[in-house]
Amino acid sequence: MQRLPTTLWAMALGFVIVNAVSAWGDGFENVILSSTKDAKESEATFTTDTPKIFVQAHMTDAVKSGSTVVVSWIAVDTGGAAPPNYKIDEVSLHVILANVIDSALS
Numbered sequence: 298m299q300r301l302p303t304t305l306w307a308m309a310l311g312f313v314i315v316n317a318v319s320a321w322g323d324g325f326e327n328v329i330l331s332s333t334k335d336a337k338e339s340e341a342t343f344t345t346d347t348p349k350i351f352v353q354a355h356m357t358d359a360v361k362s363g364s365t366v367v368v369s370w371i372a373v374d375t376g377g378a379a380p381p382n383y384k385i386d387e388v389s390l391h392v393i394l395a396n397v398i399d400s401a402l403s
Contacts, residue, residue: 323357324356324357324359324360325354325355325356325357325360325398326354326355326357327353327354328352328353328354329351329352329353330350330351330352331351332347332348332349332350332351333351334351334401335351336353348403349402349403350402351399351400351401352368352398352399352400352401353397353398353399354397354398355396355398356392356396356398357396360392360396361392362392362393362394363391364391364392365389365390365391365392366389366390366392366398367387367388367389368387368388368389368400369386369387370384370387370402371383371384371385372385385402388400
């Protein structure tokens with residue numbers, strides 16, 4: 298995967314605008330994107346000095362044990378620092394008996 302230079306990445310992170318609900322497919326609910334782990338409400342924007350961004354989502358019964366879930370970190374609007382909908386990173390998670398997805402980007 299091609300990486301943004303550190304400065305450009307920080308600028309992209311600073312201008313990211315997120316619509317967490319529309320970013321998730323069937324099988325996920327109660328999606329929270331925040332600068333604080335275990336937050337109760339989502340945040341819509343993050344500044345360049347945000348040290349870490351967390352996502353948490355509950356999986357419904359539509360996501361079966363043994364499935365692989367891919368969490369993609371997308372910079373929707375970077376104010377021109379990167380193209381729209383730029384993929385910053387992604388992680389694949391193997392679903393076992395848990396019904397919560399936790400991931401973080403720093």
